[in-house]
Amino acid sequence: MVKVYRDEDADLSTLEGETIAVIGYGNQGRAQALNMRDSGLEVIIGNVRDESYQRAVEDGFPTYSIPEAAERGSIIMLLLPDEVQPEVYERDLKPHLDEGDALVFAHGYNIHYGFIQPPENIDVLLLAPRMIGRYVRELYVKGHGAPAFIAVHQDASGKALKRLLALAKAIGATRAGALEVSFAIETELDHFSEHYVAPLIARALLLSFEVLTEMGYPPEAVLLELYMSGELSEVAKAMALDGLYGQLPLHSRTSQYGQLLYAERVLPDGEKQLIREIVKEIQTGVFAREWSLEQRLGYPVFRKLWEKAMRHPINEAERRLRELVSIRLP
Ligand code: NDP
Numbered sequence: 001m002v003k004v005y006r007d008e009d010a011d012l013s014t015l016e017g018e019t020i021a022v023i024g025y026g027n028q029g030r031a032q033a034l035n036m037r038d039s040g041l042e043v044i045i046g047n048v049r050d051e052s053y054q055r056a057v058e059d060g061f062p063t064y065s066i067p068e069a070a071e072r073g074s075i076i077m078l079l080l081p082d083e084v085q086p087e088v089y090e091r092d093l094k095p096h097l098d099e100g101d102a103l104v105f106a107h108g109y110n111i112h113y114g115f116i117q118p119p120e121n122i123d124v125l126l127l128a129p130r131m132i133g134r135y136v137r138e139l140y141v142k143g144h145g146a147p148a149f150i151a152v153h154q155d156a157s158g159k160a161l162k163r164l165l166a167l168a169k170a171i172g173a174t175r176a177g178a179l180e181v182s183f184a185i186e187t188e189l190d191h192f193s194e195h196y197v198a199p200l201i202a203r204a205l206l207l208s209f210e211v212l213t214e215m216g217y218p219p220e221a222v223l224l225e226l227y228m229s230g231e232l233s234e235v236a237k238a239m240a241l242d243g244l245y246g247q248l249p250l251h252s253r254t255s256q257y258g259q260l261l262y263a264e265r266v267l268p269d270g271e272k273q274l275i276r277e278i279v280k281e282i283q284t285g286v287f288a289r290e291w292s293l294e295q296r297l298g299y300p301v302f303r304k305l306w307e308k309a310m311r312h313p314i315n316e317a318e319r320r321l322r323e324l325v326s327i328r329l330p
Helices: 027-038 051-058 066-072 085-096 133-141 160-170 183-214 219-228 231-242 253-266 269-283 286-296 300-311 314-324
Strands: 003-005 019-023 042-046 075-078 102-105 123-129 148-154 178-180
Touching (some): 019 066, 027 042, 027 133, 027 160, 042 066, 075 085, 075 160, 123 160, 148 160, 148 183, 183 269, 183 314, 219 231, 269 286, 286 300
Parallel strands (some): 019 042, 019 075, 102 123, 148 178
Antiparallel strands (some): 003 178, 123 148
16 A cells, blocks of 8 residues: 555654755746745745746745755755756756755656766655646645655655655645655656556547548537537546546436447557556656657657647647637636
């Protein structure tokens, strides 16, 4: 059974006298910094001098260059895009890490695949909210929080878990529940959702759009039916709250029968072989090496994939539908 920590397991006073340096004031950085400050922690920001830097200043944070924030902080929360972290770490963070400092990640990728190798005399922690940054903040403000995966990779201070739990409490994660995993589990599961579940849904929608429009259905009507009304996202929310099958009674009996009847036909059990292959590519680092090479070469494949996606007629059909129908989500 996975271990779950809640508010009562965490003590904010563990972080008394510590300065939390949030490096990167983007999606996660801003949300986590605001939550931690509201929880009474001493938070400073490190960012390159750009709009995000300005926003941190406007939000009232002591804001510095990345190396200066790293120098001032005893807990460094690395909330930059994963692909820029190794370079920024080597240049701007590593020279400022003191014995007993903590380096905290929101995704295990760079540690798990060895792109960042911190010194042994610091704590290396994972606090990975399972939620986009905006809602990490919104849920906290409403008195709740986003659940998170947490992990200790290195405990040099002897109090790594206590520090991590206090941080999890400060961002609101232990209000919902913080699940103790490992850097490997967080990274591999995260990539699995991105390599299988998300593309599967997107591809099913795209192929359905292509075939239905070829068969003469109006593109705008197809899109409204498939996902653009927002009903699909409400169904996804209901799955989170009530369960995969628990949400079925929200649909008509005809819909329930259709969904249950066609499920195995559209995705037979044989598909599990592909699932295993995709997991193996993640576990063996095939994807991480390919993505790393792609970055070094200047993103040639990534760019081509984007160009192909943008040429698809679905984009134009979406634009037309948005002009015809005003879509507001509840
Ligand atoms: P963002 O893309 O929002 O960027 C974060 C910050 O990095 C911004 O302030 C950005 O500045 C700055 N930045 C971008 N490029 C550079 C660079 N080359 N050098 C220095 N600073 C740079 O990141 P996220 O918040 O999405 O991701 C941060 C971490 O959180 C990642 O590890 C990610 O995997 C993890 N995570 C993200 C989630 C999410 O909701 N997005 C969910 C859970 C985990 P500017 O905006 O001015 O470019």
